[in-house]
Amino acid sequence: MDIENIDVKNILGLQLPTDPRWINLAEMQLEEILTDHAYCEQKAATTCITLIQKYSDKEKLVIELSPIVTEEWGHFRLVLAELHKRKLQLGKQRKDVYVNKLIDFQHKGGSPEERMLDHLLTMALIEARSCERFKRLSEGLNDVYMRNFYRRFMESEAGHYTLFIELADTYYKKEVVRKRWKEWLVYEKGIMKEMEVRGDRIH
Ligand SMILES: [Fe+2]
Numbered sequence: 009m010d011i012e013n014i015d016v017k018n019i020l021g022l023q024l025p026t027d028p029r030w031i032n033l034a035e036m037q038l039e040e041i042l043t044d045h046a047y048c049e050q051k052a053a054t055t056c057i058t059l060i061q062k063y064s065d066k067e068k069l070v071i072e073l074s075p076i077v078t079e080e081w082g083h084f085r086l087v088l089a090e091l092h093k094r095k096l097q098l099g100k101q102r103k104d105v106y107v108n109k110l111i112d113f114q115h116k117g118g119s120p121e122e123r124m125l126d127h128l129l130t131m132a133l134i135e136a137r138s139c140e141r142f143k144r145l146s147e148g149l150n151d152v153y154m155r156n157f158y159r160r161f162m163e164s165e166a167g168h169y170t171l172f173i174e175l176a177d178t179y180y181k182k183e184v185v186r187k188r189w190k191e192w193l194v195y196e197k198g199i200m201k202e203m204e205v206r207g208d209r210i211h
């Protein structure tokens with residue numbers, strides 16, 4: 009993926025760009041935003057482990073997600089190092105309203121195969137939105153060091169977004185994936201619209 013030209017609306021499919029006020033708010037609350045970011049990375053690693061446990065019979069999924077666990081944990085450590093360098097504290101994990109609202113939209117019941125599609129698309133969406141947010145930070149922060157810091161995360165998360173969509177395409181018909189993905193994008197737009205703009209949250 010050509011990172012320079014990521015058009016968030018068209019390539020990642022997201023229907024609503026981040027409110028520009030968020031960047032300034034985030035810049036004013038670096039300790040909180042780094043803490044929240046660290047936990048986003050931890051949850052990404054944890055969820056990949058869960059997917060491997062749940063769908064251990066899916067060889068490609070297991071093979072592809074195993075290194076992502078390491079990568080996400082590496083991201084956690086990078087954010088933690090940044091906090092320590094600045095003599096800031098890793099605070100407590102907050103309730104993740106965004107992710108909880110996404111989980112509400114997952115099909116419950118059905119076979120594990122039916123549920124797996126929504127698990128993969130939820131992850132794709134979180135990666136896409138994280139990528140978009142990191143892109144905003146990498147372009148909009150005043151601090152050049154932090155702009156570069158977030159640029160690296162943006163590049164990784166763009167790759168992860170693509171991987172989750174690819175995995176969905178591996179195990180389901182493309183039309184099925186596209187149809188459900190569109191429903192997810194519409195739903196996510198609704199979440200973004202109703203959520204308060206807060207500078208202490210990545211999402
Ligand atoms: Fe990450």
Ligand SMILES: [Fe+2]
Nearest residue numbers: 052135165168
């Ligand atoms: Fe990721």
